[in-house]
Amino acid sequence: MGANPQTIIDKLWDGHVITTRDDGDxxxxxxxxxxxxxxxxxxxxxxxxxxxxxxxxxxxxTADHYVATRRGAIQDQDCIRMVxxxxxxxxxxxxxxxxxxxxxxxxxxxxAPELGLTLxxxxxxxxxxxxxxxxxxxxxxxxxxxxxxxxxxxxxCVWQSRPRRxxxxxxxxxxxxxxxxxIALALIAKYGTGYAQGCAIEYTxxxxxxxxxxxxxxxxxxxxxxxxxxxxVAPDDKTIAYLRGAxxxxxxxxxxxxxxxxxxxxxxxxxxxxxxxxxxxADIAPIVTWGVSPEQAAPIDARVPDPAGLSDSAxxxxxxxxxxYMGLQAGQKISDIRIDRAFIGSCTNSRIEDLRAAAAIxxxxxxxxxxxxxxxxxxxxxxxxxxxxxxxxxxxxxxxGGPGCSMCVGMNGDVVLAxxxxxxxxxxxxxxxxxxxxxxxxxxxxMVAAAAIAGRLCDVRELMxxxx
Amino acid sequence: MVPFTILTAPACPLGLENVDTDQLIPARFMQTPRAxxxxxxxxxxxxxxESGSMRVDFVLNDPRYAAAAVMIARNNFGCGxxxxxxxxxxxxxxxxxxxxPGFGDIFASNAIQNGLLxxxxxxxxxxxxxxxxxxxxxxxxxxxxxxxxxxCGNKTYAFDLRAxxxxxLLNGWDAIDMTRSYAKDIEAFLVRDRAARPWxxxxx
Numbered sequence: 160m161g162a163n164p165q166t167i168i169d170k171l172w173d174g175h176v177i178t179t180r181d182d183g184d185x186x187x188x189x190x191x192x193x194x195x196x197x198x199x200x201x202x203x204x205x206x207x208x209x210x211x212x213x214x215x216x217x218x219x220x221t222a223d224h225y226v227a228t229r230r231g232a233i234q235d236q237d238c239i240r241m242v243x244x245x246x247x248x249x250x251x252x253x254x255x256x257x258x259x260x261x262x263x264x265x266x267x268x269x270x271a272p273e274l275g276l277t278l279x280x281x282x283x284x285x286x287x288x289x290x291x292x293x294x295x296x297x298x299x300x301x302x303x304x305x306x307x308x309x310x311x312x313x314x315x316c317v318w319q320s321r322p323r324r325x326x327x328x329x330x331x332x333x334x335x336x337x338x339x340x341x342i343a344l345a346l347i348a349k350y351g352t353g354y355a356q357g358c359a360i361e362y363t364x365x366x367x368x369x370x371x372x373x374x375x376x377x378x379x380x381x382x383x384x385x386x387x388x389x390x391x392v393a394p395d396d397k398t399i400a401y402l403r404g405a406x407x408x409x410x411x412x413x414x415x416x417x418x419x420x421x422x423x424x425x426x427x428x429x430x431x432x433x434x435x436x437x438x439x440x441a442d443i444a445p446i447v448t449w450g451v452s453p454e455q456a457a458p459i460d461a462r463v464p465d466p467a468g469l470s471d472s473a474x475x476x477x478x479x480x481x482x483x484y485m486g487l488q489a490g491q492k493i494s495d496i497r498i499d500r501a502f503i504g505s506c507t508n509s510r511i512e513d514l515r516a517a518a519a520i521x522x523x524x525x526x527x528x529x530x531x532x533x534x535x536x537x538x539x540x541x542x543x544x545x546x547x548x549x550x551x552x553x554x555x556x557x558x559x560g561g562p563g564c565s566m567c568v569g570m571n572g573d574v575v576l577a578x579x580x581x582x583x584x585x586x587x588x589x590x591x592x593x594x595x596x597x598x599x600x601x602x603x604x605x606m607v608a609a610a611a612i613a614g615r616l617c618d619v620r621e622l623m624x625x626x627x
Numbered sequence: 628m629v630p631f632t633i634l635t636a637p638a639c640p641l642g643l644e645n646v647d648t649d650q651l652i653p654a655r656f657m658q659t660p661r662a663x664x665x666x667x668x669x670x671x672x673x674x675x676x677e678s679g680s681m682r683v684d685f686v687l688n689d690p691r692y693a694a695a696a697v698m699i700a701r702n703n704f705g706c707g708x709x710x711x712x713x714x715x716x717x718x719x720x721x722x723x724x725x726x727x728p729g730f731g732d733i734f735a736s737n738a739i740q741n742g743l744l745x746x747x748x749x750x751x752x753x754x755x756x757x758x759x760x761x762x763x764x765x766x767x768x769x770x771x772x773x774x775x776x777x778x779c780g781n782k783t784y785a786f787d788l789r790a791x792x793x794x795x796l797l798n799g800w801d802a803i804d805m806t807r808s809y810a811k812d813i814e815a816f817l818v819r820d821r822a823a824r825p826w827x828x829x830x831x
Contacts (some may be wrong), residue, residue: 174820174823174824177809177813177816178809178812180791182791182793182794183789183790183791184791186806186809186812186813188813188816188817188820188829190827191829197710198656200661200711200712203660203661208803210803216828216829217828217829223783225658236680237658240658240659244745275829275830276829278826280824280826280827281827286709287708287709288707288708288709288733290707290709301733302709302733303709303733303736304709304710304711304714304733304736304737304740305710305711305712305737306711306737306740306741306802307736307737307740309803310802310803310806313803314803314806314807316806316809316813318791318802318806320789320791352645352703352706353645353706353729355703356729356730356731356732357732358704358783383707383733386703386706386729386731386732387732388732388733393769406828406830408830409826409830410830413825413826414826416825416826417825418827420826421823452645452647454645466819468756473642473644473701474644477643477644477645568654568708569654569655570655570657570796571742577677587647587649587707588651588707589650589707590649590650590672590673591653591672592649592654593648595653595655595672596677
């Protein structure tokens with residue numbers, strides 16, 4: 160450790176700086192660029208300038224936002240065109256694409272980590288805000304807009320200004336039925352959706368260390384919902400074990416040498432952060448959102464809050480508006496809220512561990528409502544089927560779908576109908592997010608399973624005690 | 628990109644908090660090529676009733692703000708998805724500036740790419756503007772990027788903007804041309820980085 164202790168955020172940043180301009184902006188090298196159907200604006204700008212993709216070997220495509228995820232779904236021509244356009248753009252530019260039908264296809268933020276395209280110490284960008292997910296492996300990863308996508312395609316670099324550094328500590332041990340999703344939502348509920356604006360987050364503390372890599376992917380995924388473009392977890396033995404043998408990761412001796420470099424990325428003991436916040440894991444209960452912003456969330460055993468109790472009149476108005484949109488009454492028990500539909504999927508919660516958690520609750524039980532499971536990738540789907548999870552979901556009355564963004568954002572035609580209420584493992588409960596007029600309650604996979612069985616929002620701990 | 632210096636125009640007192648990019652443009656419109664124009668998608672669902680007619684009580688539909696080029700909102704404007712289309716809808720509807728206490732990080736950089744000024748103002752100053760009778764009447768306000776000020780009648784407020792964002796807007800620089808001028812630095816970086824991170828590139 161040198162005389163100048165550094166955070167992991169500084170180490171990753173400094174390692175990618177090509178040049179620094181007088182106004183403080185830095186030109187950073189991009190190690191991996193992930194493109195999807197929505198990157199079409201970026202490719203159009205490349206064509207408009209008659210330019211070339213600078214580093215097709217560092218660019219990877221995956222079809223996720225518009226692919227069909229339900230068997231026998233008849234998609235409209237626009238969706239089919241969007242997927243074909245991505246595959247064509249990749250072919251034209253010499254980019255490897257995990258397109259429709261490829262055995263590695265799936266959601267970018269599920270596929271890249273499982274294939275070892277995501278590695279500690281890499282800078283990763285994608286035209287999608289949930290790129291923060293990849294921080295779980297100790298990568299510096301953030302979402303960019305279409306103009307930046309075009310810029311990265313043409314230069315393999317991106318201009319950024321150094322973020323402020325925030326350490327988020329979650330100490331202690333989580334209780335029964337509480338996981339990464341609950342930790343992330345509890346942070347946002349406590350500190351608000353803008354708490355980390357302009358910051359890069361490092362998540363630390365015993366409860367974060369205790370999470371599996373998959374749990375960390377969920378936690379880092381939701382960083383953007385706290386206002387931060389990126390959140391990360393320092394690499395440790397779990398990170399190394401997760402990546403060993405992944406097809407695009409270094410192999411053999413080279414991997415072991417790389418692993419030593421990755422472990423050294425951890426923040427130095429005396430490193431200074433600009434902001435620090437904390438939460439005690441033992442205080443977190445299974446949590447659900449009741450409103451139209453991820454910060455409008457409460458423990459499952461609470462009541463829908465009353466805007467009349469707020470001193471901030473603008474906030475009170477926002478809460479009233481949220482309750483009206485969601486069709487809820489202040490003071491009603493959250494566990495009395497009946498649901499019409501359940502969804503398990505999205506870049507937040509569609510990995511094998513998520514599917515196992517939901518299946519454990521659904522085993523030998525029946526869902527009261529229609530439900531859809533969309534595994535995060537073909538590889539996750541295959542793994543789940545080899546474990547028999549698909550049969551548990553189907554026996555419980557769920558539809559077993561294919562991988563994609565699916566009903567999280569509804570772009571592929573899988574939508575929640577207007578006025579319908581959906582218990583969902585996704586990341587955003589914005590108005591109309593899952594389809595025009597849809598009402599979304601975000602929660603963990605186990606909590607969605609519990610809600611499906613009860614036909615209403617339900618404390619999964621009650622069902623877990625039955626299993627025990 | 629056209630440089631931004633001084634803007635004098637009416638402001639739309641939207642006043643909402645946490646305006647996410649799904650509200651600015653619902654996802655179902657994002658397949659549209661930019662050349663077709665995004666103006667009609669701005670706050671598409673919020674400004675309409677369930678039957679699809681324009682809500683008369685929605686501020687953006689108020690004829691007093693038909694010529695607005697400035698949007699005034701509460702905190703965390705443009706949070707959520709990274710879709711640059713959330714900036715296209717504002718730009719194509721004639722907006723050149725949004726005033727708010729805070730912005731989604733990705734929205735703010737997307738705005739700069741398209742010549743839209745995301746000006747950060749103190750929450751109390753935003754409240755003052757949202758309640759200012761001349762703003763409400765649709766009278767023009769003046770945004771001066773060099774001075775980083777907003778003038779409304781005889782009152783003047785300050786706004787905040789990252790230094791690099793300010794430079795980009797004032798100069799109307801093209802980022803790609805600028806980056807290409809650093810070709811030698813990029814080459815030098817790649818040479819020293821290969822030694823530092825031999826595991827950097829994907830295995831084939």
